[in-house]
Amino acid sequence: MAAVRPMTRTDGAFPERSVRATIDGRAVTVPEGTTILAACRAEGTEVPTLCFLENLAPVNVCRACVVEVEGSRALVPACSRPLEADMVVSTRSERVDHSRRMVLELLASSVDMSLAGPDLERWLEEYGADPARHGPLAPTGADRQARAGRHGSVAGEARATLDQPVTIDNELYVRDYSRCILCYKCVEACGDQAQHTFAIAVAGRGFDAHIATEFDVALPDSACVYCGNCVAVCPTGALMFKSEYDLRQADDWDASRQTVTDTICPYCGVGCTLELHVQDNRIVKVTSPMDHEVTHGHLCVKGRFGFDFVHVPPPGAEDTRR
Amino acid sequence: METSLSAGAADIGTAEERAAVDEILSPPPSPWVGGERSPRALHVARRDGTTLPPRSLLLPALRALESRVGVVSPGAVNYLAVRMDLPPAEIYGVAAFYALLDVGEAAPPVKVHVCDDVACQLSGAGGLIAALRERYADEGEASLDGVQWHRSPCLGQCDRGPAVLVQRAGAHAADIEVVAATREDVVRAIAAPGPSPTPPAVVPQVGDPSLVVLRHVGRVDPTDLDSYRTAGGYESLRRALQLGPEGVVDWVADAGLAGRGGAAFPTGWKWRAVANQADRTHYVVANADESEPGTFKDRVIMEEDPFAVVEALTVAGYAVGAEQGYIYIRAEYPLAAARLRHAIAAARQRGFLGDDVMGRGLRFDIDVRQGAGAYICGEETALFNSLEGRRGEPRNKPPFPTTHGLFGKPTAVNNIETLMNVLAILEFGPARFRAVGTPDAAGTRLFCLSGAVARPGLYEAPFGTRLGALIDMAGGLMPGRTLQGVLLGGAAGSFVGPTALDTPLAPADLKAIGATLGSGVVVVFDDTANLTGTVLRIARFFRDESCGQCVPCRVGTVRQEELVARLAAGRPHGTVADELRLFRDLAQVMRDASICGLGQTAANAVDSALRLGWLGG
Numbered sequence: 001m002a003a004v005r006p007m008t009r010t011d012g013a014f015p016e017r018s019v020r021a022t023i024d025g026r027a028v029t030v031p032e033g034t035t036i037l038a039a040c041r042a043e044g045t046e047v048p049t050l051c052f053l054e055n056l057a058p059v060n061v062c063r064a065c066v067v068e069v070e071g072s073r074a075l076v077p078a079c080s081r082p083l084e085a086d087m088v089v090s091t092r093s094e095r096v097d098h099s100r101r102m103v104l105e106l107l108a109s110s111v112d113m114s115l116a117g118p119d120l121e122r123w124l125e126e127y128g129a130d131p132a133r134h135g136p137l138a139p140t141g142a143d144r145q146a147r148a149g150r151h152g153s154v155a156g157e158a159r160a161t162l163d164q165p166v167t168i169d170n171e172l173y174v175r176d177y178s179r180c181i182l183c184y185k186c187v188e189a190c191g192d193q194a195q196h197t198f199a200i201a202v203a204g205r206g207f208d209a210h211i212a213t214e215f216d217v218a219l220p221d222s223a224c225v226y227c228g229n230c231v232a233v234c235p236t237g238a239l240m241f242k243s244e245y246d247l248r249q250a251d252d253w254d255a256s257r258q259t260v261t262d263t264i265c266p267y268c269g270v271g272c273t274l275e276l277h278v279q280d281n282r283i284v285k286v287t288s289p290m291d292h293e294v295t296h297g298h299l300c301v302k303g304r305f306g307f308d309f310v311h312v313p314p315p316g317a318e319d320t321r322r
Numbered sequence: 323m324e325t326s327l328s329a330g331a332a333d334i335g336t337a338e339e340r341a342a343v344d345e346i347l348s349p350p351p352s353p354w355v356g357g358e359r360s361p362r363a364l365h366v367a368r369r370d371g372t373t374l375p376p377r378s379l380l381l382p383a384l385r386a387l388e389s390r391v392g393v394v395s396p397g398a399v400n401y402l403a404v405r406m407d408l409p410p411a412e413i414y415g416v417a418a419f420y421a422l423l424d425v426g427e428a429a430p431p432v433k434v435h436v437c438d439d440v441a442c443q444l445s446g447a448g449g450l451i452a453a454l455r456e457r458y459a460d461e462g463e464a465s466l467d468g469v470q471w472h473r474s475p476c477l478g479q480c481d482r483g484p485a486v487l488v489q490r491a492g493a494h495a496a497d498i499e500v501v502a503a504t505r506e507d508v509v510r511a512i513a514a515p516g517p518s519p520t521p522p523a524v525v526p527q528v529g530d531p532s533l534v535v536l537r538h539v540g541r542v543d544p545t546d547l548d549s550y551r552t553a554g555g556y557e558s559l560r561r562a563l564q565l566g567p568e569g570v571v572d573w574v575a576d577a578g579l580a581g582r583g584g585a586a587f588p589t590g591w592k593w594r595a596v597a598n599q600a601d602r603t604h605y606v607v608a609n610a611d612e613s614e615p616g617t618f619k620d621r622v623i624m625e626e627d628p629f630a631v632v633e634a635l636t637v638a639g640y641a642v643g644a645e646q647g648y649i650y651i652r653a654e655y656p657l658a659a660a661r662l663r664h665a666i667a668a669a670r671q672r673g674f675l676g677d678d679v680m681g682r683g684l685r686f687d688i689d690v691r692q693g694a695g696a697y698i699c700g701e702e703t704a705l706f707n708s709l710e711g712r713r714g715e716p717r718n719k720p721p722f723p724t725t726h727g728l729f730g731k732p733t734a735v736n737n738i739e740t741l742m743n744v745l746a747i748l749e750f751g752p753a754r755f756r757a758v759g760t761p762d763a764a765g766t767r768l769f770c771l772s773g774a775v776a777r778p779g780l781y782e783a784p785f786g787t788r789l790g791a792l793i794d795m796a797g798g799l800m801p802g803r804t805l806q807g808v809l810l811g812g813a814a815g816s817f818v819g820p821t822a823l824d825t826p827l828a829p830a831d832l833k834a835i836g837a838t839l840g841s842g843v844v845v846v847f848d849d850t851a852n853l854t855g856t857v858l859r860i861a862r863f864f865r866d867e868s869c870g871q872c873v874p875c876r877v878g879t880v881r882q883e884e885l886v887a888r889l890a891a892g893r894p895h896g897t898v899a900d901e902l903r904l905f906r907d908l909a910q911v912m913r914d915a916s917i918c919g920l921g922q923t924a925a926n927a928v929d930s931a932l933r934l935g936w937l938g939g
Contacts (some may be wrong), residue, residue: 060718061872063915074922075914080718095914099874102911106877133904134881135888135895149421149695149866150462150472156887160880182870197326201415202713202870205696207880209870212418214328214410215396215425223326223409 021087028083036067036078036089045091048100048123050107051183052079053233055296056193059184064103064123068093075099097127105129110161110207112179115237135159141178148205160207166245169218172226172305174245177210179238186211186230186239194298199223200230228304232287232297243284254279265303270294272303283307327400328410335397342390343398346383347375347405356404374407378691378729380711384417385653385694392491393429419713419869421474422489422653422695430464432512434471435487435654436503439615439863440809440856441480441772441845445502450484453505469512475697475863476615477654480770480845481524481778487654488512497656520657523622524779526796534750534758534766535742536782539626544661547668550629556674558748562637563682565748570641571597574744577752578764583609583700583737584814584840585919586763586829589744592734595724596642599732604644607709607728607735608635610651610658611693611700614812615863616843619768620738622780624651624658627742628665632688634741636669636679637748639686642734647688650705653695662690697867701918702727702735704869715871716918739768739842759785760828767827767842771796774803774848783827790823793846803848807934811840813860814923816930817853836930854890857931861886864924875921878912886928889937905932 016031023036023043030039035058040047051062058080066075070088075095083089090096104124107113109131113120123129135156141163154160167175184202191198199222203212213222231239240248247253258279265272272295277285286304290297327334334340334356344350350357355374383402387394394417396410403410417425424433436454438447451461451473458465461472479485479501486500488511498511499520511518527533528540543549550556562570575590596604608631612620624631635647651659666688669675677685691709693699699708703717706728727733743765747755756764763785769792772778776797783792789808799805805820816837818825825831832838847853861883870876885905888894894901909925916922931937 060917063872063874063917066915074916077718081720095910098907099911099915102878102907103873103915106873106881106911109881110877133895133900135884147421147424148419149475151862151866154862154883154887156884156891157893159884181873182876198409199326199411201409201411203415203418204870205419205421206865206868206870207876209876212411212414214399214414217328217396222328222411 019083019085021083021085021089023089024091030083033082036076036081036083036087037065039083040067040078040089040091047078047091048104048119049079050120050181050235051185053185053235053290055290055298056185056188056233059188062103062107062181062183064100066096066099066103067091068096101127101129105131105134107181109134109159111181111236112163112176113181113236115179116181116235137161137163146204146208148208151208168242168245170220170224170226171242172301173228173231173239173241175211175219176238176240179236180211181236181238182209182211183235185233185235189229189233189298190224194296195225195227195229197223197225197227199225226301226305227299228286228301229298232299241285247279247284253284258284265299267302267306272299274299274303276307283310326409327403328396333397333400334404335395335401336391338391339387339395339398340401342386343383343401343405346379346386350405355407356401375405377406377408377711378709380406380408380413380416381420381694381708382691384413384420384423385692388423388489388694389491389495389497392431392433393424393426395427416711416713420694420696421866430468430470431491432469433489434458434469434508434512435474435477435489436471437475437477437479437483437485437487438473438859439476439480440813440859441476441616442483442485443855443859444773444845444847444851445483447484450486450503450505450508454508457505457509475866476613476617478612478618478621478652480616480618480772481780482521483772486511497653499654499657520625523618523625525622525626526777526779527781533782534746534755535623535739535768536627536780537746538630539622542627542629544626544628545664547629547665547672547674550627554749555629556633556680558745559633559637559640559674559680561748562640563680563684567597567641567643570637570748573747573752574641577743577747577755579740579743579747579755580763581737582739582743582767582842584614584811584838586839589736589740592724592736593638593642595722596644596727596732596734599725601725601732602643603729603731604642605728605731605733606635606638606642606644606647607702607705607733608638608647608649608738608741609700609702609705609735610649610655610738611705612655612738612841613652613697613700614814614841614843615860616770616772616809616812616845617841618770619780619842621655621658623738623742624655625661628658628661629669630742630745631662631738632665632669632675634745635688636675636686637744638734638736638741640679640684642732644734645685645687647686648709648728649688649690650693650699650709651690652693652699659690659692666690696869697863698869698918698920701920704918705735706733713869715869716920718917760826760830762830763828767839769827769842769844771844771846773809773846774799774851775846776800786826786828786831788823789818789825789827789844792827792844793823796846799846799848803850806847806849806851806853807936808847809843809845809856809927811838812843813863813927814919815840815843816926817934817936818930819934836933853931853936857928857937858883858886858890860927864920868920868924872915872917872921874911874915875917875924878908878916878921879924882908882912882925882928886937902932905929 060077060080065078068090138158261276288295464470477485482501486503488498579589580586699714704714708714865879
């Protein structure tokens with residue numbers, strides 16, 4: 001029995017009603033409106049998620065978090081479905097494990113997930129995903145210009161993938177859509193969940209659906225303001241700061257040599273908390289903590305990218321900046 | 323939000339493009355929202371109290387651009403962005419979702435969509451495609467005379483294929499349906515000055531006194547309200563007004579009416595749930611996005627009995643307390659849309675719609691909204707998103723439409739055939755309605771017969787009619803032919819073999835053999851049919867029509883098509899047993915974990931074909 005949030009309210013509102021339900025055979029009580037995912041996490045039950053992020057509204061598209069609810073024909077996304085009274089939830093039934101395995105396998109069969117982090121690697125192993133059984137990789141990837149509802153003939157010998165060249169059209173971040181799992185997070189962060197810039201949207205349909213500016217114009221021709229919030233929420237490395245990308249290309253990116261220093265952004269009076277990721281005494285990436293009550297992990301272009309002045313050489317030394 | 327125009331396109335469209343948009347949104351009231359820029363007007367730094375056009379007009383505006391100039395261009399998207407205060411990227415994302423909208427700098431003025439789906443495959447689509455390739459160009463290439471052809475999913479003319487939809491843009495813009503099409507028919511339709519007349523629908527039972535849903539067909543002039551009234555039209559609405567809203571819901575529930583769109587949800591329950599919602603803006607929506615391959619029943623009703631559709635939706639609005647109804651109809655049905663628009667205008671003029679329906683002080687009106695080529699928009703929540711001007715991606719349920727539907731309000735969505743049954747219930751009473759059919763399925767069903775039968779067409783028969791008897795009604799197979807199988811319920815349904823001929827067409831009996839009625843599709847395959855080609859076509863269909871939102875369906879339909887292609891070619895990865903195991907894994911994740919019914923049923927037909935041993939055997 002674990003309460004997710006304290007039951008004491010200081011805003012004068014009526015106390016929340018609580019909901020009793022069963023998760024994996026254990027009785028749980030949570031405040032009304034708590035999602036199955038939050039209830040599971042409070043219980044210490046791991047539920048894998050890919051498209052979920054604490055500071056964005058759930059879009060429930062990846063289906064990695066599905067659980068089985070007694071009486072429900074289909075499985076249910078834990079990230080968005082509130083726990084209801086008397087619900088009986090299984091997080092590791094045969095059907096759940098099968099769906100998770102296949103979701104992970106289908107993603108890994110079409111997308112490069114090598115930078116999607118240690119959790120994903122562990123889940124692929126734990127659930128037994130085997131992307132190779134869908135055949136060898138097709139020599140060319142998805143056609144981003146494909147019209148909705150049309151695709152070329154399929155022989156089935158090789159498996160279609162999203163393989164495509166990295167898009168580098170600005171100095172601040174790169175887009176490698178061969179790694180994109182279409183989790184919608186970047187669109188949400190660019191849109192009404194954080195930045196309200198709306199520079200990108202999902203375009204196309206089906207397997208050819210992709211993240212795009214209008215008519216796929218280059219970022220400098222779009223509404224992008226380079227806040228980098230899309231990069232910060234990307235779970236697979238499809239969006240990457242140029243500084244990190246260049247170091248990785250030079251085989252010089254080494255997380256074990258990096259330190260993280262918290263500081264306050266020097267630019268305006270809001271005072272956002274910055275985390276400076278430093279390797280070899282140079283800032284290689286700037287983030288903000290997701291649980292920070294001002295930023296919720298989001299920054300503007302200045303805090304995110306305006307750190308070059310730190311690297312000004314001491315007087316007398318040669319200036320090696322661009 | 324601040325609308326940033328795309329720097330990729332410095333203009334806000336041509337005069338022609340702006341006129342197309344203005345036709346839908348009405349002309350811009352000030353220079354700040356796209357109007358003429360004069361120094362005097364720009365001196366006023368405000369929006370003149372202008373209210374922005376509702377986002378739900380986005381799809382109509384995109385359709386107007388397609389029809390007027392043949393393409394949704396960057397300049398036109400910029401103009402829409404200014405007029406509607408929407409981001410260009412989002413408008414592009416919506417436009418690029420639909421198969422019948424071209425996005426880009428330019429597109430040929432004439433697009434020819436040739437149906438090569440399950441039924442048209444059986445009636446010569448292959449030959450027509452070869453002829454068009456010879457006359458014009460390769461698929462997707464523009465010919466020198468500006469014609470581009472594509473293969474198309476089902477166009478809903480399955481009883482008279484091969485079917486073609488000609489989309490002609492420009493001064494003589496028209497969407498033209500060509501049925502039983504030859505190469506010459508297509509050439510003629512492209513060159514014709516106006517929309518050429520579509521031959522009337524095929525309803526072999528016309529005049530049969532046992533007809534319920536189709537009782538008006540052939541007896542009523544679909545363009546004349548008086549003719550409809552003479553045949554008893556608007557008596558059901560009169561009866562409804564006597565019963566009161568609760569009385570109507572009670573009758574519909576007592577009659578045991580279940581939805582005819584495929585899911586068979588009890589209509590009375592749905593209506594009661596909406597009627598009881600305290601949130602007082604309610605909507606009713608007629609789902610006329612009939613796109614299930616093999617289905618054409620709703621098209622026939624809308625073309626032949628449009629006033630009844632209008633009357634039935636009015637009854638629905640009265641019963642659930644809605645003042646606005648929408649008919650969302652697929653773009654591939656231009657004649658049906660025109661007939662409905664005409665019927666609505668006539669009904670409004672005569673006081674059957676508007677602020678004072680039948681002089682009873684009731685307010686109710688109907689808008690017809692056309693889709694733009696997307697099977698998924700027949701899913702009710704995808705339909706809402708499409709109607710609201712968003713990408714037609716289904717929403718997660720719950721919440722259900724009865725509480726959070728169109729524009730977030732309580733909404734009753736009903737299939738056209740379902741609505742027609744409501745009129746019958748009001749005319750005959752629930753007891754007489756229930757007396758037809760089986761104990762668990764009241765009334766009659768429309769069956770779309772196509773393929774290898776002597777008289778394809780739309781048939782009405784009571785629930786419980788045996789499959790063999792239905793095929794006999796359609797004249798049986800051609801002489802000397804034997805039955806290979808039947809596709810029941812469309813691409814989302816399943817194949818059954820000759821042993822199913824004795825099965826009564828009722829939910830429980832069909833469930834016992836692993837089939838469903840779905841939308842009433844009965845495609846008959848005789849021994850000449852290439853079943854492998856049909857199964858491949860279904861696999862391709864689902865890949866094309868997946869919205870792409872959730873992983874099981876987006877990638878699963880691709881892997882399914884690859885697998886079917888390997889089995890069809892006799893080149894499995896590993897053994898056939900390995901492939902069958904892989905297929906079962908794919909089918910289960912799509913069924914269990916997809917967001918909506920499309921993904922959940924995408925493996926049904928392939929599954930049944932494998933069980934019948936039609937692939938890889």
